[in-house]
Amino acid sequence: MNAPDAYRLSRYLTAKKSIDGRALNHRVWSRFVEELGGVSSLRILEVGAGVGATVERIVTALDVRTGPSLRYTLVDRNPAVLDTASSELRTWAEQQGFEVTGRSPQVWSADGESVALEFVTADLYDFAAAHDGGRFDAIVGQALFDLLRIPDAIQALRPLLRDRGLWYLPIHFDGVTAFEPPHDSGLDGRVETLYHESMTTDHDDGRAGDQSGRRLLTHLRDAGSTLLEAGGSDWIVWPQDGDYPADEAYFLYHILHFIENELRGHPALDDDAFADWLSDRRRQIHEGRLTYIAHQLDVLARTD
Numbered sequence: 001m002n003a004p005d006a007y008r009l010s011r012y013l014t015a016k017k018s019i020d021g022r023a024l025n026h027r028v029w030s031r032f033v034e035e036l037g038g039v040s041s042l043r044i045l046e047v048g049a050g051v052g053a054t055v056e057r058i059v060t061a062l063d064v065r066t067g068p069s070l071r072y073t074l075v076d077r078n079p080a081v082l083d084t085a086s087s088e089l090r091t092w093a094e095q096q097g098f099e100v101t102g103r104s105p106q107v108w109s110a111d112g113e114s115v116a117l118e119f120v121t122a123d124l125y126d127f128a129a130a131h132d133g134g135r136f137d138a139i140v141g142q143a144l145f146d147l148l149r150i151p152d153a154i155q156a157l158r159p160l161l162r163d164r165g166l167w168y169l170p171i172h173f174d175g176v177t178a179f180e181p182p183h184d185s186g187l188d189g190r191v192e193t194l195y196h197e198s199m200t201t202d203h204d205d206g207r208a209g210d211q212s213g214r215r216l217l218t219h220l221r222d223a224g225s226t227l228l229e230a231g232g233s234d235w236i237v238w239p240q241d242g243d244y245p246a247d248e249a250y251f252l253y254h255i256l257h258f259i260e261n262e263l264r265g266h267p268a269l270d271d272d273a274f275a276d277w278l279s280d281r282r283r284q285i286h287e288g289r290l291t292y293i294a295h296q297l298d299v300l301a302r303t304d
């Protein structure tokens with residue numbers, strides 16, 4: 001695939017589904033599903049929900065036709081990604097044999113109401129402030145807390161969970177980015193360091209940024225939660241027989257687009273050398289030769 005003419009967050013999030021699917025930590029996921037079991041109804045809140053990738057996994061794992069009814073609230077401040085979530089989830093549910101009615105809630109029925117999805121365009125802090133406490137059995141946040149000041153987000157969202165409610169927080173970047181093969185210029189290390197620095201949103205103790213995966217472990221404990229499971233969920237995107245599966249070539253171009261946006265004009269990078277690095281990395285995607293690795297963690301915790 002050639003480099004795209006335009007970049008869209010919705011396409012990036014949809015493209016990352018197959019990569020997340022390979023990466024998710026099965027031990028953490030299995031424990032989450034186990035902890036959700038044994039009830040007749042569940043209320044789940046997903047913050048920074050994007051295109052809603054987690055819904056399909058949860059509905060499949062819980063087998064909602066015979067198991068609990070599910071009320072699932074997706075909150076994201078970007079209306080375009082929630083529109084994509086709504087239409088992609090509608091299509092997926094129909095393929096699974098559900099009858100789908102309504103927009104928000106979007107209700108999926110099979111022998112009675114099984115799933116009700118509510119789509120809320122809002123900043124998660126505003127959503128948290130506007131809603132009563134104790135409403136949800138679990139809060140899901142995937143690839144989100146890297147973008148937030150973690151203690152602030154936990155403090156704002158915690159009241160929405162019932163007692164002994166769950167935090168399921170998968171795919172959190174934890175400070176390693178690697179490309180293979182190494183670049184001849186020797187620029188890989190500098191690009192990695194500067195890119196990680198650019199992720200650090202501020203410099204006080206509550207920062208998210210380049211090691212947010214491990215910071216989650218500490219901040220959840222500090223907020224009075226018990227860690228139930230934690231494990232690695234590294235993204236590894238590599239060419240198979242000279243090509244990438246699904247839309248993963250687009251995903252790689254989008255990663256380079258993120259890096260370019262962050263580091264273009266950076267005083268610690270020579271402009272021409274960085275432009276050569278980017279163009280070589282793009283050529284390697286086109287030729288099916290680039291491998292990309294990002295180290296990440298999944299975390300499951302329970303409030304007291």
Ligand SMILES: C[S@@+](CC[C@H](N)C(=O)[O-])C[C@H]1O[C@@H](n2cnc3c(N)ncnc32)[C@H](O)[C@@H]1O
Pocket residue numbers: 013016047048049050051052053075076077078081122123124125141142143144147171
């Ligand atoms: C990296 S994407 C991850 C999306 C999705 N969880 C996934 O893994 O595919 C982060 C998402 O969080 C949303 N987001 C970031 N900060 C937010 C905030 N303060 N309130 C609500 N949504 C937010 C963005 O709009 C984006 O859709």
